[in-house]
């Protein structure tokens with residue numbers, strides 16, 4: 224952090240901007256929070272590193288809990304108009320046999336399915352609604368460079384881009400800049416990385432309009448599981464899980480070897496892999512980690528979404544949690560702005576309320592990872608019992624509800640909205 228004794232913005236070739244809240248990161252967490260605050264009469268500046276809404280290999284699967292937040296915000300119809308595929312749940316397969324199924328049609332409508340939707344459709348819709356408010360400033364193409372402070376209080380950010388920069392003064396800064404959050408680093412907060420998954424995921428997409436799955440399918444294969452789900456429009460998004468740092472040795476043996484490994488792991492899509500994977504550049508490697516930052520709040524600063532807590536892709540929880548974080552922080556932040564208490568103590572209420580939900584998700588993901596992917600006689604014997612339990616009993620319905628909604632008590636506080 225830097226103390227605020229410095230040349231004026233003009234002298235430094237920067238533009239000064241000032242409003243109530245500065246949100247760093249225009250992802251699902253940042254833009255959902257921006258819209259909630261704008262609707263409540265709060266002025267918002269969003270600093271976003273990217274100039275476009277394209278976010279390749281981000282979360283595409285929305286859980287019912289996230290859908291409910293978007294539905295209550297009135298964003299969902301527009302998102303659906305832009306295009307999405309509905310999915311009926313999760314299925315674990317080995318050698319073409321179904322080992323375990325989690326069906327969302329057991330849940331109460333209307334949010335009784337998953338939605339596979341390009342993140343840009345969600346972000347585009349949120350942004351379009353934010354842009355309808357006079358007190359919204361969007362700074363695409365600018366990265367946070369510094370946190371401004373007065374004593375211990377964070378008072379804004381410096382954001383830089385190819386065409387100069389902005390000095391944004393705000394009563395509160397929200398770090399919503401994702402799993403490698405620069406805001407978090409600048410505040411000196413540790414990411415709390417948990418390497419419990421010990422896996423990397425190799426992602427790619429195949430055009431397959433006639434072979435969509437209608438579900439998230441997890442194929443157990445020799446050498447790692449493969450996640451397959453429909454990706455709008457008419458594609459399959461495929462994630463091949465590999466031992467952490469294991470891809471390098473495979474890639475060094477060349478494209479044909481990698482394709483052979485993929486065909487063996489996913490024989491039903493061997494023809495598509497053959498035709499469409501033409502270069503190692505068609506494949507994107509992402510390291511999978513979970514993490515939970517030590518602190519989520521400082522005086523004048525709060526972290527949400529992946530910046531505060533990061534999750535592995537299994538069980539598709541990240542966007543859900545990010546959208547629910549925004550819904551949960553909204554009333555707390557409105558109250559803090561009204562009372563003028565933007566201390567770490569007041570903003571830290573968010574962490575106190577939210578951490579137990581996040582811990583539960585991490586535990587459930589670890590359980591899912593062990594239950595679905597572990598290969599040993601005990602796990603193999605328990606799995607059919609677990610399938611029956613999840614598929615047919617009230618406890619199973621409760622587990623499905625937990626995975627689908629996270630904390631079901633989280634809702635949008637529309638009573639705080641002011642008329643436009």
Ligand SMILES: Cc1cc2nc3c(=O)[nH]c(=O)nc-3n(C[C@H](O)[C@H](O)[C@H](O)COP(=O)(O)OP(=O)(O)OC[C@H]3O[C@@H](n4cnc5c(N)ncnc54)[C@H](O)[C@@H]3O)c2cc1C
Nearest residue numbers: 248250251252272282284366367400401528529539541542
């Ligand atoms: C390959 C992959 C697959 C996934 N699949 C799923 C899934 O199916 N379902 C699911 O729910 N979750 C999934 N996730 C997780 C999900 O994408 C994230 O949890 C979710 O996007 C978090 O939202 P967020 O707004 O907190 O962060 P992000 O979506 O990461 O948004 C952060 C924003 O901050 C911006 N930013 C970053 N650095 C800076 C900076 N220095 N200055 C300014 N702006 C900055 C970024 O450009 C971005 O727009 C997946 C993640 C990965 C990597």
